[in-house]
Amino acid sequence: MTTTAESGPYIGTGGPAGLCLEDLHGSLTDPMSDSMNLLNEVAQRYPEALSFAAGRPYENFFEAEQVHRHLRVFCEHLSAVRGWSDEEVRRLLFQYGRTKGVIHDVVTRNLAVDEGFEPDPEAVVITVGCQEAMFLVLRALRTSSRDAVLAVSPTYLGFNGAARLADMPVLPVRSGDDGVDLDDLVRTVLRARDDGLRPRACYVIPDFSNPLGVSLRTDTRRRLLDLAKEHDLLLLEDNPYGLFPAGTSRPPTLKSLDTDRRVVYLGSFAKTVMPGARVGFVVADQEVTDGGGRRVGLFADQLAKIKSMLTVNTSPVAQAVVAGRLLENEHTLVRATAREAELYRGNRKVLLQGLEQRFPPGSGVSWNTPDGGFFLVLTVPFRTDDALLEHSARRHRVIWTPMHHFYAGRPYSHQIRLSFSTLRHEQIRTGLDRLAGLVQEQRAQAGQHTTDVPPYSNR
Amino acid sequence: MTTTAESGPYIGTGGPAGLCLEDLHGSLTDPMSDSMNLLNEVAQRYPEALSFAAGRPYENFFEAEQVHRHLRVFCEHLSAVRGWSDEEVRRLLFQYGRTKGVIHDVVTRNLAVDEGFEPDPEAVVITVGCQEAMFLVLRALRTSSRDAVLAVSPTYLGFNGAARLADMPVLPVRSGDDGVDLDDLVRTVLRARDDGLRPRACYVIPDFSNPLGVSLRTDTRRRLLDLAKEHDLLLLEDNPYGLFPAGTSRPPTLKSLDTDRRVVYLGSFAKTVMPGARVGFVVADQEVTDGGGRRVGLFADQLAKIKSMLTVNTSPVAQAVVAGRLLENEHTLVRATAREAELYRGNRKVLLQGLEQRFPPGSGVSWNTPDGGFFLVLTVPFRTDDALLEHSARRHRVIWTPMHHFYAGRPYSHQIRLSFSTLRHEQIRTGLDRLAGLVQEQRAQAGQHTTDVPPYSNR
Numbered sequence: 063m064t065t066t067a068e069s070g071p072y073i074g075t076g077g078p079a080g081l082c083l084e085d086l087h088g089s090l091t092d093p094m095s096d097s098m099n100l101l102n103e104v105a106q107r108y109p110e111a112l113s114f115a116a117g118r119p120y121e122n123f124f125e126a127e128q129v130h131r132h133l134r135v136f137c138e139h140l141s142a143v144r145g146w147s148d149e150e151v152r153r154l155l156f157q158y159g160r161t162k163g164v165i166h167d168v169v170t171r172n173l174a175v176d177e178g179f180e181p182d183p184e185a186v187v188i189t190v191g192c193q194e195a196m197f198l199v200l201r202a203l204r205t206s207s208r209d210a211v212l213a214v215s216p217t218y219l220g221f222n223g224a225a226r227l228a229d230m231p232v233l234p235v236r237s238g239d240d241g242v243d244l245d246d247l248v249r250t251v252l253r254a255r256d257d258g259l260r261p262r263a264c265y266v267i268p269d270f271s272n273p274l275g276v277s278l279r280t281d282t283r284r285r286l287l288d289l290a291k292e293h294d295l296l297l298l299e300d301n302p303y304g305l306f307p308a309g310t311s312r313p314p315t316l317k318s319l320d321t322d323r324r325v326v327y328l329g330s331f332a333k334t335v336m337p338g339a340r341v342g343f344v345v346a347d348q349e350v351t352d353g354g355g356r357r358v359g360l361f362a363d364q365l366a367k368i369k370s371m372l373t374v375n376t377s378p379v380a381q382a383v384v385a386g387r388l389l390e391n392e393h394t395l396v397r398a399t400a401r402e403a404e405l406y407r408g409n410r411k412v413l414l415q416g417l418e419q420r421f422p423p424g425s426g427v428s429w430n431t432p433d434g435g436f437f438l439v440l441t442v443p444f445r446t447d448d449a450l451l452e453h454s455a456r457r458h459r460v461i462w463t464p465m466h467h468f469y470a471g472r473p474y475s476h477q478i479r480l481s482f483s484t485l486r487h488e489q490i491r492t493g494l495d496r497l498a499g500l501v502q503e504q505r506a507q508a509g510q511h512t513t514d515v516p517p518y519s520n521r
Numbered sequence: 522m523t524t525t526a527e528s529g530p531y532i533g534t535g536g537p538a539g540l541c542l543e544d545l546h547g548s549l550t551d552p553m554s555d556s557m558n559l560l561n562e563v564a565q566r567y568p569e570a571l572s573f574a575a576g577r578p579y580e581n582f583f584e585a586e587q588v589h590r591h592l593r594v595f596c597e598h599l600s601a602v603r604g605w606s607d608e609e610v611r612r613l614l615f616q617y618g619r620t621k622g623v624i625h626d627v628v629t630r631n632l633a634v635d636e637g638f639e640p641d642p643e644a645v646v647i648t649v650g651c652q653e654a655m656f657l658v659l660r661a662l663r664t665s666s667r668d669a670v671l672a673v674s675p676t677y678l679g680f681n682g683a684a685r686l687a688d689m690p691v692l693p694v695r696s697g698d699d700g701v702d703l704d705d706l707v708r709t710v711l712r713a714r715d716d717g718l719r720p721r722a723c724y725v726i727p728d729f730s731n732p733l734g735v736s737l738r739t740d741t742r743r744r745l746l747d748l749a750k751e752h753d754l755l756l757l758e759d760n761p762y763g764l765f766p767a768g769t770s771r772p773p774t775l776k777s778l779d780t781d782r783r784v785v786y787l788g789s790f791a792k793t794v795m796p797g798a799r800v801g802f803v804v805a806d807q808e809v810t811d812g813g814g815r816r817v818g819l820f821a822d823q824l825a826k827i828k829s830m831l832t833v834n835t836s837p838v839a840q841a842v843v844a845g846r847l848l849e850n851e852h853t854l855v856r857a858t859a860r861e862a863e864l865y866r867g868n869r870k871v872l873l874q875g876l877e878q879r880f881p882p883g884s885g886v887s888w889n890t891p892d893g894g895f896f897l898v899l900t901v902p903f904r905t906d907d908a909l910l911e912h913s914a915r916r917h918r919v920i921w922t923p924m925h926h927f928y929a930g931r932p933y934s935h936q937i938r939l940s941f942s943t944l945r946h947e948q949i950r951t952g953l954d955r956l957a958g959l960v961q962e963q964r965a966q967a968g969q970h971t972t973d974v975p976p977y978s979n980r
Contacts, residue, residue: 223830
């Protein structure tokens with residue numbers, strides 16, 4: 063095989079195989095698909111820059127031995143508690159396995175303890191991270207070009223990516239002051255129907271959202287559930303940050319308030335156990351009927367069929383790591399992540415204090431106070447785009463996320479997302495000093511003219 | 522949350538959320554999507570039946586400790602050979618990581634040693650099993666309803682599944698006596714173009730195929746490559762069984778003969794390391810250009826973009842397990858799987874001898890002699906379908922795979938696939954006795970009339 067052939071223009075029939083971008087799926091020329099890569103790339107090219115960009119869990123608590131320990135705990139549980147033979151344990155770990163996963167009952171128990179609802183274990187599908195769960199749901203709901211999905215905007219990049227892969231348009235719903243503008247939600251549904259579209263579901267991160275860090279109040283959650291029922295929508299509840307409130311109390315999940323099976327719950331262990339397991343899950347307890355009205359099973363069973371054609375099953379080795387961690391902690395991740403939650407709380411405080419010290423009223427810089435999670439959003443008196451990020455990384459040695467990436471289709475904004483999950487206190491302070499340098503420079507270049515940017519707003 | 526609500530007919534707007542199958546993706550009502558589930562289900566319902574159905578590797582060589590050992594070997598390699606710090610090793614294992622994977626160089630080395638080609642490591646994407654690799658490639662190649670893919674028929678169920686998920690029609694190419702009927706391939710391409718379709722690629726398992734166990738001769742491989750060039754097709758080479766020849770020599774992979782980057786190579790570690798890692802890969806070294814003819818990278822980079830929207834990255838823990846196994850064996854899986862290869866050779870022999878003893882000439886039963894791999898195909902003088910499989914499992918306590926599942930759209934055939942990878946010699950003999958009982962019963966029911974089924978043929 064030639065691996066050193068000259069690169070050059072596309073050569074057609076009869077020459078070496080070449081592919082033209084326009085002959086590949088539309089998602090690949092969508093600016094959105096470059097977003098995730100771009101952010102990684104900038105971080106790699108400027109390793110000395112401090113990064114407020116990465117939405118990663120804090121990593122200094124990881125221990126090399128924990129993978130081994132978690133694995134052993136799960137295997138011992140199978141033999142000691144469930145009475146499995148060594149052969150059965152080996153088969154579970156090494157062979158092909160149940161499409162819906164092998165730790166569904168452990169996950170169900172965790173949801174009962176930590177989230178106040180206990181689904182039928184048969185309604186749970188263990189997935190390759192929450193990303194696969196999103197794709198499974200969207201692929202299932204997309205039957206024709208009429209099907210569309212709503213999402214509270216700005217939203218998680220990966221959701222737009224999964225929808226693009228499923229050829230499903232995402233209709234943005236304004237976030238507003240409450241985390242979701244319910245009037246705009248209804249308007250968007252009605253307008254979509256007028257346009258001949260069929261809105262199937264609305265994606266929302268009710269707890270400490272990415273990128274805003276905002277949580278829905280409990281009464282907003284109830285009204286959202288009522289509206290979903292009234293307008294026959296499913297709600298896709300994504301909850302990666304729920305265990306990390308700024309205070310001590312956590313609002314109830316949508317799913318725990320859901321009496322009508324309106325909510326498909328998307329779960330992640332990336333922030334609570336480890337990203338490297340790539341284990342997430344979906345709870346889909348909706349009844350599915352055939353054309354004759356006969357019950358054919360749960361929505362989870364349909365998602366499993368799609369999964370069997372996509373990834374066959376989630377690695378049982380990776381599942382065992384996650385289950386071991388849960389079993390070591392009597393099924394509660396609230397307890398297992400107490401140290402991380404405390405660290406994120408401290409980081410948030412240091413970040414908010416640092417912002418106040420460096421950007422006093424009148425500075426033109428404003429920000430929101432997140433209810434928890436990993437992120438807050440800064441509004442600045444100049445345009446933020448990928449070029450400015452690159453400049454910031456090179457010249458000021460500080461990295462952040464331009465907010466336009468979270469609004470599909472925009473080339474720039476006046477906002478940046480700051481993540482406070484991975485840095486230490488002194489890094490946060492140094493990073494903010496550098497960020498202040500960037501702000502000063504940009505304001506100077508603009509001739510001290512203030513722009514017409516309103517103070518911080520989600521709308 | 523209600524988990525015990527009564528099931529019943531679909532209740533529309535305003536009631537509990539319900540979903541109707543016709544409002545879900547077409548793949549879910551395709552008989553193909555039931556095939557994999559059906560086969561698992563039968564095996565579970567009749568645990569005392571001997572199964573010739575499962576396409577699984579032999580599992581009695583697995584040791585519980587090997588996951589731990591493989592992991593340690595890879596981590597020690599990172600620190601001792603590459604000089605990584607403990608922190609770097611931990612980050613690789615636990616955090617989000619490179620979309621294209623972290624063991625690409627180890628895999629590249631393995632291909633050089635075992636398969637006679639050494640791709641650019643940047644052309645490799647590590648995937649969640651080979652199944653994800655197939656979907657990535659098909660999703661990338663599918664831009665509109667005009668795009669189609671060819672596949673040598675009968676073929677692996679999972680390929681049809683991945684194509685269905687990508688909304689891409691699969692055009693069957695006859696297998697013929699050579700493993701691929703090249704004349705039929707050309708006819709199929711030309712007919713597709715006449716019909717306004719755009720054939721993008723042809724899927725083939727050149728080594729010990731599933732379900733036929735047939736290998737392409739080297740001259741057939743060369744002619745296939747020439748035809749792919751002439752008709753501007755990519756070849757999707759899937760190679761899960763290549764290390765298990767019946768004899769001692771292995772034919773060269775298509776990729777090792779490919780001087781024009783026509784071949785996208787799909788790799789699996791499910792049969793050579795363990796299914797439970799769910800680690801596969803794709804080698805995609807085709808140059809991709811933009812509308813202006815400028816090189817934008819390799820096809821692998823485009824596949825990685827899709828992967829970032831589908832599963833983010835393959836679990837580095839699972840990747841480490843596979844890499845550790847490769848490193849323990851100086852990158853050669855031929856050596857690592859010598860014991861398994863010997864076992865499959867022995868099983869094949871016992872199966873062929875057993876068939877000869879039980880089904881002499883004139884019995885109406887014929888079969889092919891596979892070149893290696895896990896499978897052979899039996900032709901019988903009666904219809905084989907899912908109902909007969911169920912009957913066979915219940916009444917005769919023997920399970921096999923009805924061949925119509927490997928031909929999209931057929932409800933029955935006169936063939937069955939027998940897998941010889943998981944049974945021990947005495948189980949094979951007992952299973953064949955039971956199978957002979959089924960054949961005798963079916964022939965008696967047909968009143969000893971021979972049917973018009975021709976002897977074994979791939980066509």
